[in-house]
Every structure is written in structure tokens, then in C-alpha cells.
Amino acid sequence: MTTTYQNTPYDQIKVGMEASYERVCSADDFYVSAYASGDLNPLHLPEEDPEDDGVSKGVAPSLWVAGLISAALGNYLPGPGTLYKSQSLHFRGRAFEGDRLIARVRVTKKLAENVVELQTTVERADGKLIVEGEAEVIAPHTSKTISAGELPGLTVRNYKHFERLLDQARPLAPLLTAVVVPDDHKSLGGALLAAENTLITPILIGPKGKIMEAADRLGKSLSECKIIDVVSERQAAAKAVAMVHEGTAQAIMKGNLHTDVLLGQIVKHDKGLRTGVRLSHVFVMDVPGLDKLLFISDAAINIAPDLEVKVDIVQNAINLANALGHPQPRVGILSAVETVNPKIPSTLDAAILSKMADRGQIKGGIVDGPLAMDNAIDIEAATTKGITSLVAGRADVLIVPNLESGNMLAKELAFVAHAQVCGVVMGAQCPVILTSRADDDKARVMSCAVALLYAASKTS
Structure with missing residues (x-):
């Protein structure tokens, strides 16, 4: 939907004219503000609980709130073509995610050279004053109309659903997980990161020398990890399946081997996990x-x-x-x-x-x-x-x-x-974490979290 805005040129502006702009504070607004300004104050991010009431809702950044005044000036009065000369701001309260805010501007004086003074405020919908001040702007001298549809859209990449799953999984007892052939930095790194997040206890099955080389490349110690030295991929996959039957592993995680090799052992009729x-x-x-x-x-x-x-x-x-x-x-x-x-x-x-x-x-x-x-x-x-x-x-x-x-x-x-x-x-008889070579660390960790939550649901 396209919205158009028409300005009021300087010669048509009269003292007492007013305009307003309304906006509901959203989590996305706070993320965009953080990216645009570089202000990463955690109080301004939606995950925070500034009022200590058990509700996560960030404090709206004060200058973002004040920016609503700029929207009222630039869109409505005087409107498109307006330029700031100065703006005073006095912050009287705070706004939070979900608050409806109303920015109001009122012309108080016309000066020479197209300069206009305005009284400016931002209030919550309940009348609570958030910010007040005075603006001095250069008003446009000719009529101008703009279309909001000309702006590119924005998408905020917020992965809150995965974070919720991680929060649910971390308190659970980690899964004893047979990691099959983790002999490259990606597969080994993902398994170790999942272990650091207490999602799995990895049992590394594969060529020990290559696994140790991958650990050296990552700068990680494997002193607390059990390593089962197996040369071939097929034998490593078979060993992982056997450990599930023995009760010494609760899940299997694919490492640096082809999917067909791993699944071939899992779907075997006699000793598989069908x-x-x-x-x-x-x-x-x-x-x-x-x-x-x-x-x-x-x-x-x-x-x-x-x-x-x-x-x-x-x-x-x-x-x-x-x-x-x-x-x-x-x-x-x-x-x-x-x-x-x-x-x-x-x-x-x-x-x-x-x-x-x-x-x-x-x-x-x-x-x-x-x-x-x-x-x-x-x-x-x-x-x-x-x-x-x-x-x-x-x-x-x-x-x-x-x-x-x-x-x-x-x-x-x-x-x-x-x-x-x-x-x-x-x-299968246990969760199988089937990662791809293209997966990043987050994908590998989240796959482990999903496997852990599924396994926990089967025993609850």
C-alpha cells in the first residue's frame, strides 16, 4: 500500500497549525535502531526485562522516540522538503515495546528566510509525556508530494524461535551421542560446540589421527572426549549403531562421511536401527x-x-x-x-x-x-x-x-x-542428527537441541 504526503509551503503556514504522527513501538524498531546507530545498549533490546516484572520488553531508545518528531515534521508539517536547524529535547518518561506513541508539532512562530519554530512533544496513548522540546526548521517554499511506496522494504532477521528451543534444551541431561567420522573442522567443531552448550556428550568415532588434526586446527582439546579409533567410514557407522544397541549411545550424529554410508548401517535388517x-x-x-x-x-x-x-x-x-x-x-x-x-x-x-x-x-x-x-x-x-x-x-x-x-x-x-x-x-530407534557439509555451527547445534528435546519427550 502506497501512502502520499503533501507539504505546506512557508507562505501557507500559520501560527497555531498542528500535526501529529502515531506509531506503535515494535521489537523490530529497536533492532533497526541498534543497527543504524551502533547503540547496542542491552536495555534497548527486546530480550531485556527493564522493569523486573518477568516480562521481556526493551526500553525504546530515547533518540528513536525523538525521531518520531522528525517524522511529524518531515511528513506532515511543514512536510516534504523540510530541513532541521535545531531541536531541543527534554525526556520526561520512557516508552516500551508495544506502546502507542503520538508525536505532535505545533507552529509557534514564523521567522525570516523560511524559518519556522514549533513546539514538539511525544506522548503515550494514555497521555503520559515522554519527550518535549522546540524545533526550528527551514520550511519548503514550493509544494511537494512524496510517496512512501518509493522506499525499499526491510526484513529483520530475528531467530527467537531457535533461541526458545535452546533455552528449553540446555537444562536437560545431554545426549550420549556417537559422532561418526568427525575428522574435519566443521563436523568436529559443531559437535564440540553442542557439547559446550550441554546438549550432547560426544563420543568421537573415526580415524583418531585425523580427528586430532581437526582439533588442532580448531585450537580445541579433546582430553575430555572419548575417541574410538576406526579407520573406515563404514566401520565407524556400524560401531555407532552397535553402541545404540548396547545402550552406550543415545543418538547418532553424522560427521564427515556420505549420508548413504551412515544410513546404510542404520537401515540394515539384521543389526540396524529399524x-x-x-x-x-x-x-x-x-x-x-x-x-x-x-x-x-x-x-x-x-x-x-x-x-x-x-x-x-x-x-x-x-x-x-x-x-x-x-x-x-x-x-x-x-x-x-x-x-x-x-x-x-x-x-x-x-x-x-x-x-x-x-x-x-x-x-x-x-x-x-x-x-x-x-x-x-x-x-x-x-x-x-x-x-x-x-x-x-x-x-x-x-x-x-x-x-x-x-x-x-x-x-x-x-x-x-x-x-x-x-x-x-x-x-529409527534413536534420533539421527543428519548434518550437511554446508551447515554452519548454529545449524549443527540446533540439530542437537532438537534431537535432545525429542529424546526427552520419549522418556517423559
């Missing part, structure tokens, strides 16, 4: 702009799942969402369209999965489909298309038709929408 449920991978994503976690499955293991496999994929994703605090997640079964079309097999699967959930064959979530991506996550898109659904526009979990579409969706969110990403493999 449970009768198809293995599937679930991405957990903290997407800037979304007010919740987003789950995507399966984008890493099952290439072209049939209906039977999709039942397990859906149930695995629901189980993980349940473990992370979603007692009844909304599950959208994705396709290219939101109507059943026999020429598009994924729409038929979606309709059947929805009915199976209605009949209790899939439990723990609300399932609906087929849904297209837009109307699965955007309520306006769903409303525009006339979709009546408990899931449309509100999906917590997205089930993709195949690995290709899921992998592209997850990577688009990660590399274009700047989402933070982690994930685990579900359906």
Missing part, C-alpha cells in the same frame, strides 16, 4: 517474518515416496512437532494446486492422507491437502481462493510431494529468505 516405520528427515526452520517454527518433510531421504511411505513421513513430522511444543500441529500436504486433479498424483495422495487423518490413521495433528505453497502458509491467499480449512494459511508442517521439491523449498528458505535451518532423521 522400527517398522520408514525413516524420514524433518527440517525445522526459523524463518524471519514467521511467528512460529516451520517443519518441512521429507527433503533429504525418500526420493519419490508412495502413499504408504508418505503416511510415515507425515506421522514422523507430527511426532517431532509434538515433541517441540506443538500439541496439535497443522499439517499442509503440498502440491502445485489446491484441488484434486487425477492428472497430478500428489493431489490424490494429499486427499487420501487428509482423510486418513480424519479417520485416526494419522494421529497428533490436523492434516489437510492438497494445498499450494501460497495458500498453505498465507491466510490472505487462502481466503482469496475461497479455501475453507483449519490448515490453509496456518500450516506449521509442510509435507512435500518428493525429495526434489522439498530440497529446493528448504534451500530457498535458507539461502533466499535467510531462514536458520536444522533437522533430524525420524523413525
Whole structure:
């Protein structure tokens, strides 16, 4: 939506003229202010509790509040084309996240050379005075109109959902985790960082010499880590699976080896970790702009799942969402369209999965489909298309038709929408932390946190 602003030239300004500008303080405003000014005072960040009342809400930076006066002057009176000469400020109170603020300006005097003096204030909606002062500005001498739509948009990358998961996971007893072939700095560094966050107790399985070289490169000591010296990747994966059977490991974490080698040992019929449920991978994503976690499955293991496999994929994703605090997640079964079309097999699967959930064959979530991506996550898109659904526009979990579409969706969110990403493999006898070579430390740590929370939910 585009808003236009029309100024009042100097020769049309009269003493007593007034204007105002309203704005609600938001967390994003405080982050943008910190970036723009370089002021990183923690009292001005939303995670703080300045009133010690158990509620996290930052104090609005005083000069940000005063900046609302500039908005009233620059947008309304005199309006576009106005330039400051001076501004006095006296701060009488504080504003907080969620407060509605009103900046008011009133012309008190006209001087020579297009100079105008104004009385300026900012108040809360309840009338509490926050700041007052006087402004002296050079008013424009000609009419001018501007459009707010000309400004570029801003997105604040706030990953509060992942931080909440970390806060929930840290007090739990760490998972005994068999880390398979952590012989490069990324895989070893991620495991050690997760250990520092008390999420896992790593047992390092692989070529000891290379593991020690990776530790030296990181400048880390492995004196407190158990290392099992195994030369080959296949043997290291087999040892990790055996440790789960022995009860000496509670989870498995992929290191610097190919996924097929690790999963090959996990899915073996005789000595693997099968449970009768198809293995599937679930991405957990903290997407800037979304007010919740987003789950995507399966984008890493099952290439072209049939209906039977999709039942397990859906149930695995629901189980993980349940473990992370979603007692009844909304599950959208994705396709290219939101109507059943026999020429598009994924729409038929979606309709059947929805009915199976209605009949209790899939439990723990609300399932609906087929849904297209837009109307699965955007309520306006769903409303525009006339979709009546408990899931449309509100999906917590997205089930993709195949690995290709899921992998592209997850990577688009990660590399274009700047989402933070982690994930685990579900359906085995223990959580499997299946990290990628491209994952950063945060992704590896968060994958461990998710695995720990899931394991804790199974024992509670």
C-alpha cells in the first residue's frame, strides 16, 4: 500500500497549525535502531526485562522516540522538503515495546528566510509525556508530494524461535551421542560446540589421527572426549549403531562421511536401527517474518515416496512437532494446486492422507491437502481462493510431494529468505542428527537441541 504526503509551503503556514504522527513501538524498531546507530545498549533490546516484572520488553531508545518528531515534521508539517536547524529535547518518561506513541508539532512562530519554530512533544496513548522540546526548521517554499511506496522494504532477521528451543534444551541431561567420522573442522567443531552448550556428550568415532588434526586446527582439546579409533567410514557407522544397541549411545550424529554410508548401517535388517516405520528427515526452520517454527518433510531421504511411505513421513513430522511444543500441529500436504486433479498424483495422495487423518490413521495433528505453497502458509491467499480449512494459511508442517521439491523449498528458505535451518532423521530407534557439509555451527547445534528435546519427550 502506497501512502502520499503533501507539504505546506512557508507562505501557507500559520501560527497555531498542528500535526501529529502515531506509531506503535515494535521489537523490530529497536533492532533497526541498534543497527543504524551502533547503540547496542542491552536495555534497548527486546530480550531485556527493564522493569523486573518477568516480562521481556526493551526500553525504546530515547533518540528513536525523538525521531518520531522528525517524522511529524518531515511528513506532515511543514512536510516534504523540510530541513532541521535545531531541536531541543527534554525526556520526561520512557516508552516500551508495544506502546502507542503520538508525536505532535505545533507552529509557534514564523521567522525570516523560511524559518519556522514549533513546539514538539511525544506522548503515550494514555497521555503520559515522554519527550518535549522546540524545533526550528527551514520550511519548503514550493509544494511537494512524496510517496512512501518509493522506499525499499526491510526484513529483520530475528531467530527467537531457535533461541526458545535452546533455552528449553540446555537444562536437560545431554545426549550420549556417537559422532561418526568427525575428522574435519566443521563436523568436529559443531559437535564440540553442542557439547559446550550441554546438549550432547560426544563420543568421537573415526580415524583418531585425523580427528586430532581437526582439533588442532580448531585450537580445541579433546582430553575430555572419548575417541574410538576406526579407520573406515563404514566401520565407524556400524560401531555407532552397535553402541545404540548396547545402550552406550543415545543418538547418532553424522560427521564427515556420505549420508548413504551412515544410513546404510542404520537401515540394515539384521543389526540396524529399524522400527517398522520408514525413516524420514524433518527440517525445522526459523524463518524471519514467521511467528512460529516451520517443519518441512521429507527433503533429504525418500526420493519419490508412495502413499504408504508418505503416511510415515507425515506421522514422523507430527511426532517431532509434538515433541517441540506443538500439541496439535497443522499439517499442509503440498502440491502445485489446491484441488484434486487425477492428472497430478500428489493431489490424490494429499486427499487420501487428509482423510486418513480424519479417520485416526494419522494421529497428533490436523492434516489437510492438497494445498499450494501460497495458500498453505498465507491466510490472505487462502481466503482469496475461497479455501475453507483449519490448515490453509496456518500450516506449521509442510509435507512435500518428493525429495526434489522439498530440497529446493528448504534451500530457498535458507539461502533466499535467510531462514536458520536444522533437522533430524525420524523413525529409527534413536534420533539421527543428519548434518550437511554446508551447515554452519548454529545449524549443527540446533540439530542437537532438537534431537535432545525429542529424546526427552520419549522418556517423559
